[in-house]
Amino acid sequence: MVKSGAKIILSKLPIGDVATQYFADRDVFCAGRVVQEDLNRTVKACGGTILTTVNDIRSHDMGECDLFEEVQIGNERYNLFTGCPKAKTCTLILRGGAEQFIDETERSLHDAIMIVRRALKNDSVVAGGGAIEMELSKELRNYAKTIHGKEQLLITAYAKALEIIPRQLCDNAGLML
DSSP, rough: OOTTTOOOOOOOOOHHHHHHHHHHHOOEEEEESOOOOHHHHHHHHHHOOOOOOOOOSGGGGGGOEEEEEEETTEEEEEEEESSSSTOOOOOOOOOOSHHHHHHHHHHHHHHHHHHHHHHOOOHHHOOOTHHHHHHHHHHHHHHTTTTHHHHHHHHHHHHHHTTHHHHHHHHHTTTOO
């Protein structure tokens, strides 16, 4: 395995202490008991193949990444692969004092990701945050200038009422107007 040029070895099975020391002496990182889902995700991002034997390892069986780091965040250790040529995803590590905070953050991130996903899949986007109401208000005010009498006052009042919606959204978001 070392002769193949591999610098990182991940295994679903446990790797013994003697083997771990052997790899460490040869500047090769190894990790055992890696979850199958994590192995599959790493193969997708870095390329390569999950092998069932160490005999006849070829260069196209190995994946690649620009940087590999083993970092400790809190009490957990993570293996970070960055600069993977086939990666289409990223991993976010959420930490916080209370489980409720983590759950709420995860829901918010999921909502944001789904909004971006939907925007990428659909080629038309409707602006939110009161943009439609402001545009309607503008058009109604312009139209009101073309007519006279009580209708003009009524249309202008309706246009002004539409502007309350974005103002209320701003207030709810904590913006000072």
